[in-house]
Structures are given as structure tokens and as C-alpha cells.
Amino acid sequence: MSKTTTRSNNPDFASLVPNVTFTRRAFVITMLGAGFALATQPVMAETVIKTSAEGLVAGEIKVPVSDGEMVAYRAQPDKGDNFSVILVVSEIFGVHEHIADICRRLAKLGYMAIAPELFARYGDPRKISGIQDILANIVSKVPDAQVMSDLDACEAWAKDHGGDMHRLAITGFCWGGRITWLYAAHNPNLKAAVAWYGRLGGVVSELTPRQPLDLAAQLKAPVLGLYGGQDQGIPLDDVEAMRAAIRKAGGKSEIHVYPDAPHAFNADYRPSYRKDAAEDGWKRMQAWLKKNGM
Template sequence: MTTLIRPEGPEPDDIRLSRRALASGTLGGLFFAGYAPAALAAQAAPVTTDAAGLVAEEVSFPAPDSFQLPAYVARPEGDGPFPVAIVVSEIFGVHEYIRDICRRLAKAGYAAIAPAFFVRVADPAPLSDMQEVQRIVAAAGYEQVMGDVSATLDWASQQLWARGDRVGITGFCWGGKVVWQACARFAVLDAGVAWYGRLAAAANATPAQMQAGQPWPVDLADDLKCPVLGLYGENDRGIPLDTVEAMRSALARAGQTESEIVVYPGAPHGFHADYRASFTPEAAADGWRRLLAFFEARVKA
């Protein structure tokens, strides 16, 4: 098991190995059935949300490059139409934690859609080798990811049960950065909630890493087309507080008065991930409450 303390996975000196045998899922349908073994804590007791009163299904639809993009969808039973919430995964793709997030949002009245951004190369969810996971994630470049978000928006707009004119987006770790990028690109989005997505290049980033990560959220404040709520941990070793303050300053300069960043004292990276050792119940619960209130005012309204 790897203790994840950075959005895109660990540095070499972050690795912590465990002898615990992981048998948390088997392959079934389009997606790995369990929790990502590379990050599953030995003593984890993840939140589990049933599908009672919901329609939960695996779908696929064409992306701009003609790839049939798989996605997990959870929505309330009934005709709707329901406001839409796009869920952007961590580096492990659409494993059980992300599917459960979709069901939680569906229980709150949203049609939640989690696209599988990485599977053009491979599904990272069942892998324990973090280097292989990082290789797969690195192949998902900015234009591909934005194309996949666009395809998700287009597909949702064609569903009778979805309100294509009321759309929010939320994402975790790697997906938190995607939230900032998407909210700067797509005018149809009404709100975004970014959970500890990287905001700027690391101080020790190589030129190649700096280039690969562009556009960085700190450079996109002027382009945001909807408010974004950022949820960050004080003790996140991969997202230094000086980059959080730089983002706050950029938002202020851009006049983005409805956007906000909350920093949870003592919280590490991945504090919402209830299947990891980093799970911090108080911060996770408060962040989820803030997400629902943020979406209620801007997506459901």
C-alpha cells in the first residue's frame, strides 16, 4: 500500500510498502470493482452508499478523438431532469471510491457522471505499481482531458433525465486541478469544487514537468467562467501553502469574489479519501457540506 501525499502520486522517497494482501475487488463490467489497491489503507472503513432509489449504470460515448469514453453514472430514479455533476477522479480512475462519490451526489439529487480519462492506455485502478499508474496518468494530456469533459457535457445535454443547462464539476487530487482548468474553459459550467488539486508547478519541477502541467490554475484566474471552491489541507506536502496563497491572490486580482479557498488545519493531502490512511473525518465532512451548499446555490438554483 502506498501512502499518497501528492496529487500525481508519490516521489521516490514517499513510498511506504505493506505486506498486507489486497483482495478488494475483481474485474467486472467496464470498471475495476474494488478500491485502488495502491492506496487502500489496511484499516480502512470506507463510506458505502447504496443504490436504493437510484439508477446506476456504466455507459460510453464518443470523445472528440472518436474514442468510446467509458463513464459511470448515478442519478435519482424518475424522469428528472436532474442537475448534472461531473466527477473527476484521482490518479486511480473510476474505482469504488469515485463511484461512491457519484452515488452520494445522486442521493443529493444530481445526475453524477464520472468519465474514465485514463483507459485509452490502461485502467490504473487495479494496479499496485505506482510507477505504472503514473505512466498511465501522464499520457492523459490537457487537450485530451478537456476533450473528454466536453464529450461528457455533450452527452449529458442529450439525456432527457439531465439538465444540460445546470452543471457542476468536482474532482479529487489530479481531478482537483482538472476542475480549475475546466471552469476556465467551459462556459456551460455553473460551479466547480476542487479537492486539493495542484495549483502551480512544484518548486523543484523540471522544465518538462512545468510544461506538461500547463495551464496551471494559478494562471487561469482571469479565465474562470464560474465560481470555484477549493478545498485544501494545511499539511499537504505536495501542495505548499505558498501556492494556495498565490491562487487566492490571483483570484482577488481577477475579481473572482464568488470563488473561495478553504484550508483545513492539520489536514494532509487526500483528507476526503475514506479508503486511505490520509482520511480526516472532520475535514472531509465539512468539505462535503460545503460542496453541497456551493452546488445548491449555483447548480440547482
């Protein structure tokens, strides 16, 4: 198979993830389905938040990327234009119903929200029942550099479809929370970012050459990090190290910890959901976005 190099329009792309090439591959996911990912079953129906699409333009779009078209979910008000744009990055479960609902919630606030299926080349995590299988067979194969390029492509799509590129933000959850930190160090056009319980440290590799802790001094937009004090996967030592690194760099980013909350406390469809922390985090996110020009 031939090889192609993924590039970005942003000038710092090469410095963030240098000398990376990717094998061209077909897109496994070419359309989005309804419902929740298999690995999250049974869904906690009594706490699931369901946001209507009434008054919105909401549904699947195709985003041109370096090697084809990537499917994504978009939601925005059905009237007006020149919307502030928020990129929404999923957990390891991909763009399933919870992420689509997050987009609709943001659209109800007046934003154009775009959630790209960033695993589209590697497999459909929504159809895999085992979390370890998702991590080993899909997530571990996704290069950070490719993700940065795909998110840049979503920015370009928004620019061509009524988005205001002077007001661009990103938010992400779990795997997407880590990506949120990376993108804040990558894209100089970004105004604000909100990372929900995204991993901060870890082993580096060719595909994941730097972690958020390595990039605290390179953040180009202020990041609000929202973390759970009882998160078994993200050590509080890492959270405090990130907080210290941000302060040392003199940046405007902040971290808030909910002492009694576990990982995925905003995932209203899972047992990890904590209503008080989730609602407070949503309010903090809205305030953060407004404070930073969104």
C-alpha cells in the same frame, strides 16, 4: 498510425490549449470493474463510506468521444428527469469504488453524476500497485486538451439523457482537483466547481501547457477550493498565491484550508482520511452548489 485532432464544442478550446494533436490509440479500458484500486490497498475498511444504489439508476455507461467510446460511471435518481449534472473527476487511481460511491452520494442529493475514465486510452491505474508507476506510465501521458474534450463529451451525453445543461457543475479530487480548475476556465456553460486538493502550480509542458495559477483570471464559473494545511504535495504558498490571484481578478471563487488536514483528507478508504474535514468539506460543497444555481 494516423493522427487526429481532438476538438471541443466550446469556443475557447483553442485559446486554452492551442495547436495540440493526438495520436489515435485504442481504448485500454473498455469496462469498469468493482472494488478499490490496487495501489490503495489495504483499504481502511472501518472508515469506508458505502452508499446504496437503492432508488438510483447507477452503473457503467459508454460516452461517445472523438476517437471512440469512453467508459464512465453514472448515478442519478431512478425517478424524474431534467437533473442538474455534476462531472466527477477521479484521483490518479481512476474510476474505482470510491469515485463510484461519490457519484451515488451526489445522486442521493438529486444530481446526475458522471465520472469518466479519463485514463482509458493509456492504461488501467486500478490494476497497478505502485503510485509512481501510475504517475510515470499513465498520468504523465494524458494531455489536458484531451481531458477537456472528454469532459465536454460527458456534457453532451448528459444533455441527450435527461440532464439539464443550464445546471452543470464539476468536482474533482487530487489529479481531478487540478482538472476541475482547468475545466472551470474552459467551459462557459459551467455553473459551479469544487476542487478538492488539486495541484495549482507546477512545470508546464506540451501536454500540460498551463496550470491553475495561470488561469485565475479566466475562470468562467466560481470554484470552491478545499485544501489541507498539512498537504506535503501542494505548498501553502501556492494556495495563498491562488487566493490572491482570484481576488485580483475580482472573481467569486473561494479557497478554504483545513489547517491540520493532509492531502486526500476526503479519501475515506485511505489513512489520510480526516472525518471532520471531509464532512465539513462535503457540507461546504453542497452549499456552494446551491448558492450557484445547482
